[in-house]
Amino acid sequence: MSQTVKGVISRRKGADVELVDVVVPDPGPGEAVVKIQACGVCHTDLHYKEGGINDDFPFLLGHEAAGIVEAVGDDVTEVKPGDFVILNWRAVCGQCRACRKGQPQYCFATHNAKQKMTLTDGTELTPALGIGAFIEKTLVAAGQCTKVDEADPAAVGLLGCGVMAGFGAAVNTGEVKRGESVAVIGCGGVGDAAIAGAAIAGATTVIAVDIDDAKLEQAKQFGATHTVNSSRTDPIEAIRELTGGNGADVVVEAVGRPETYEQAFYARDLAGRVVLVGVPTPDKQVTLPMIDIFGRGGALKSSWYGDCLPSRDFPMLVDLYKQGRFDLDAFVSERIGLGDIEAAFAKMARGEVLRSVVEL
Template sequence: MAHEVRGVVARAKGAPVSVETILVPDPGPGEALVQVQACGVCHTDLHYREGGINDDFPFLLGHEAAGVVEAVGAGVTGVQPGDFVILNWRAVCGQCRACLRGRPWYCFATFNATQKMTLADGTALSPALGIGAFAEKTLVAAGQCTKVPPVRAAAVGLLGCGVMAGLGAAMNTGGVSRGDSVAVIGCGGVGDAAIAGSRLAGASKIIAVDVDDRKLQWAAQFGATDTVNAKQTDPVEAIRELTGGFGADVVIDAVGRPETWKQAFYARDLAGTVVLVGVPTPEMTLELPLLDVFGRGGSLKSSWYGDCLPSRDFPMLVDLYQQGRLDLDAFVSETIPLDDVEKSFERMHAGDVLRSVVVF
């Protein structure tokens, strides 16, 4: 039996999204039907609408979500109806060479639901990041559901993408540890999550870099000890000055542009670490003197989804949230109805919000 629900659809490149009737099938083998309680509005959803991911229109948008499992298909043992879950877009396979080497966060064969959700006329939808959670119900692979204690869905659902990407860039990829100095370039949701993660990890100095004073104020609330407006001063020189002339132990680029990556590269200490978590666009290229790469040593890393393992990281982070040590509520700038997603894209583009969250 198909479930008839409302969902946010991007039909064509650059066109405004629309709220339409969606047909969601009952779960088949290995699948789960989830009643969505909340879903964050992420930049990735806007990239889908703009054709920046691929051209498999129409898309069912939304992926930073939490909700309750309504039904499961044959063979599903990890979750059951009634479980409160956070959705993730990297359901690991357990069989590829990365998984078999004990590095499942690099899984090369992540999977999604097999069945398609459709429009009322039968047109198959491409769910954003294999989730499609701007809908009252969605169909996912059961491995995309991570069971956690039932808490505020609008807050913990953000672990499904942006907040986890930032936290993980600091704690997993960057390996920030007690006493480290950290600089974060770009203080939107991902950058502020990297700041929060650095604080959790015990960094002694956390330098926030942005071109918007309002965002720098937000960064201070998440734990930045120093702020640098890159419009007013050279961020590389400022970071060096704030770290005794050496540069930061870890520099996280949460923007993903050649110029910000170069700033991160030259703002780190010798043998320091650069982490790229901001997502570049396909046409961007990078040129550096190879001698500088050799001479400065250290590590140059990219961070996929914060190098997270949802089954390991989501419960731990929800526990920290419940303890009051990780303020996920602070990332929620506003809660909105499903019909306001297009307006929220405008506010996000203008930098007026960290996250708008659709609440059902």
């Protein structure tokens, strides 16, 4: 039978979030109910709250989560009750043209739970990124559960979105190689994860670029070898100077603005790679001379979820964390409760935290 639990919703655009009763159905075929242990407060949740994704209110917010599988529906073989899992929003279908080509990390038909969680009056909720994890228990597609070795859920749950996006932007999309130079523009949680990924992949020069000295200092903790404050220094010239006058082999843009994308484009070496992982708003446009696009060669790439395959990448990154080689703890700025999410959004907007993490 269904359960009624506490969850955090956004009822309408711009309104403060609310802690309410949510009805969670028993899992149907291909579904799982997960008891949430921790969930990060991500910018994407704020975008949902502000109506920046769509207008399918009310939203059940939260998606960077880890927890324990409580129950599964018929035909579920991926996980079983008692498994410790990280939730993902790329449950691959196995049948689309990307999957058939052996590229499930680009699956074009990822899926969510078919049943809806509701308010007690029957109002259907739209779960953020098909997950909805600011809640005591959530209903997801079983394929959205990635089993990993048990570890601190507040730390490893962040692999469910932002940290994976940044790490994967460098390692999977940017294909950083040993001995290469990498610049990362924007040193929030995603940018710092890209810095960590570049360092782990063996980059010997890792340049952090931001307008905030405190963020630049923090970037050193994740592996930055050099920092550039772009409010005082031309970042293109600074990156070139730090790379023998050539530009970086890989530049990761983790802001999502035209001016920083242009900086990334011109700060790369000839035949270098630019990776866009910062999420732009729909109104943003960039204009570049076609002769420069042609003449500089290389690749201009976009990274969606770090081009990750959760079943491949999550267990590997948890292993790196447990070995002490990937400091996921450093991304956790504070641990809060379900009633503290609105305040966490305000801290995020002021740039005071990498991640606030809700613990249940």
